[in-house]
Amino acid sequence: MSEAFDLLVDQPFFKGMTEDQIRVVAETATPVSYREGEFIFFEGGKADSCFLILDGGVALGLEKPGHGPTAILTLHAGDLLGWSWLYPPYRWSYNAHIHVDTKAIRFDGPRLKEAADADPVLGYELMKRFTDMLVKRMQSIRIQLLDVYSTPR
Amino acid sequence: MHPVPCRVHSVVRELEDTFTLELDPPGDGWEFAPGQFTMLYAFGIGEVPISISGDPSDSSRIVQTIRAVGPVTDALTAVSPGDFVGVRGPYGTSWPTGSAEGRDLLIITGGIGLAPLRPAILEVLDHRDRYDNITLLYGARSPGELLFAEELQEWRGRFDLEVLITVDRGDQVWRGPVGVVTSLIGRASFDPESAVAFVCGPEIMMRFTIQELLSRGFTDDRLHISMERNMKCGIGLCGHCQLGPFFVCKDGPIFRCSEMGDTCWTREV
Ligand SMILES: Cc1cc2nc3c(=O)[nH]c(=O)nc-3n(C[C@H](O)[C@H](O)[C@H](O)COP(=O)(O)OP(=O)(O)OC[C@H]3O[C@@H](n4cnc5c(N)ncnc54)[C@H](O)[C@@H]3O)c2cc1C
Ligand code: FES
Numbered sequence: 001m002s003e004a005f006d007l008l009v010d011q012p013f014f015k016g017m018t019e020d021q022i023r024v025v026a027e028t029a030t031p032v033s034y035r036e037g038e039f040i041f042f043e044g045g046k047a048d049s050c051f052l053i054l055d056g057g058v059a060l061g062l063e064k065p066g067h068g069p070t071a072i073l074t075l076h077a078g079d080l081l082g083w084s085w086l087y088p089p090y091r092w093s094y095n096a097h098i099h100v101d102t103k104a105i106r107f108d109g110p111r112l113k114e115a116a117d118a119d120p121v122l123g124y125e126l127m128k129r130f131t132d133m134l135v136k137r138m139q140s141i142r143i144q145l146l147d148v149y150s151t152p153r
Numbered sequence: 154m155h156p157v158p159c160r161v162h163s164v165v166r167e168l169e170d171t172f173t174l175e176l177d178p179p180g181d182g183w184e185f186a187p188g189q190f191t192m193l194y195a196f197g198i199g200e201v202p203i204s205i206s207g208d209p210s211d212s213s214r215i216v217q218t219i220r221a222v223g224p225v226t227d228a229l230t231a232v233s234p235g236d237f238v239g240v241r242g243p244y245g246t247s248w249p250t251g252s253a254e255g256r257d258l259l260i261i262t263g264g265i266g267l268a269p270l271r272p273a274i275l276e277v278l279d280h281r282d283r284y285d286n287i288t289l290l291y292g293a294r295s296p297g298e299l300l301f302a303e304e305l306q307e308w309r310g311r312f313d314l315e316v317l318i319t320v321d322r323g324d325q326v327w328r329g330p331v332g333v334v335t336s337l338i339g340r341a342s343f344d345p346e347s348a349v350a351f352v353c354g355p356e357i358m359m360r361f362t363i364q365e366l367l368s369r370g371f372t373d374d375r376l377h378i379s380m381e382r383n384m385k386c387g388i389g390l391c392g393h394c395q396l397g398p399f400f401v402c403k404d405g406p407i408f409r410c411s412e413m414g415d416t417c418w419t420r421e422v
Binding site: 057059061067068070071072073074076077078079099100139140143144146147148149150151152153 | 170220358
């Protein structure tokens with residue numbers, strides 16, 4: 001059994017998938033770790049992977065002119081980072097900055113896509129999980145934009 | 154039914170527009186249950202409902218935390234020690250701390266919503282051995298707008314209370330979570346099959362939180378929320394605070410979600 005499989009099998013993100021399916025996904029996965037202050041990727045860079053965070057914290061942000069890096073959202077254990085590898089033009093839309101030392105699993109985007117194309121049942125399982133994450137993230141950002149804690153004047 | 158004049162003992166500025174008043178209670182003492190509110194009267198201006206934010210075990214003062222948003226709250230936050238304000242109450246239902254005994258308790262709040270929950274937090278910490286894990290999840294607009302920042306810091310230092318804080322907008326020095334308060338739920342330690350949750354904040358934040366808790370296996374009979382509606386009498390007579398079949402002043406402000414049914418999802422009017 002690979003190290004990646006052992007790490008993935010207990011992750012809530014893969015709950016409901018069969019061991020065979022997780023094994024296929026694990027073949028595209030590599031454990032990675034980052035130190036506080038490092039960047040995993042930069043806005044505009046080529047997006048060819050995604051990450052499942054096992055421990056630590058990553059801030060997604062943008063460079064605000066005159067203000068330096070501004071965090072829009074932080075991701076933590078159990079969160080999936082990155083979907084730009086799924087859709088053209090395959091470029092990151094944010095910077096991913098390590099807030100605290102982080103351990104994660106990196107998935108090779110093109111290989112994951114190949115596996116999903118070859119097995120549509122696996123592809124559907126993965127897409128369900130990606131869309132759930134996308135919807136939740138979009139709802140969260142909508143509430144952040146509403147500025148619900150501002151003074152109603 | 155008439156407001157009783159109470160002397161302002163002290164005024165503490167918590168945030169740019171938010172102040173905590175300590176009032177001398179009428180008579181010898183003052184008792185309330187966590188989550189209850191008073192009708193506070195700024196003489197000659199008007200009367201508004203304000204939750205009690207003090208320690209329920211301290212009967213020597215009435216403590217209320219007020220954000221200035223309009224004429225009455227402007228007047229109430231402009232008072233000085235020695236001035237008088239009118240008080241009616243305490244009114245309304247309370248956080249059912251007893252229902253969480255022997256279980257995990259999740260307290261989820263945002264912005265000024267921490268004020269109505271503060272008495273419940275102080276009460277459960279006072280009887281810490283009666284509860285399993287207690288977790289406070291708090292969302293604020295920015296790192297500079299954390300209510301009761303010093304006390305939050307103190308609570309974070311305790312080993313028997315997990316405190317997670319997130320902000321909608323970080324700044325150059327903030328190293329904590331950025332995002333909505335629901336994003337913290339996955340990091341809290343609780344058993345969704347038996348835990349109890351108290352939720353207080355803007356209605357949209359509460360609805361979002363309820364959805365997230367239900368999707369994690371909570372049942373709505375263990376979810377309690379605090380609702381706000383404009384009030385006049387505060388005691389169930391005028392109908393001003395009606396919310397579906399309920400009067401928020403008398404049947405609430407603290408409701409069990411299962412008792413509210415679809416009213417829980419009714420947009421603020
Ligand atoms: C049970 C209960 C407990 C409350 N506890 C507190 C508390 O502890 N601290 C506190 O600062 N406030 C609390 N409020 C809200 C407070 O009563 C209102 O802010 C107040 O009535 C506003 O009166 P005003 O004359 O100053 O402003 P208004 O002129 O009445 O309102 C000014 C602006 O504030 C908005 N507003 C009014 N009420 C609310 C509300 N409830 N929520 C969001 N926006 C509102 C109005 O839409 C308007 O835009 C509570 C309300 C209820 C029902
Ligand atoms: S304020 Fe009059 S019934 Fe509630």
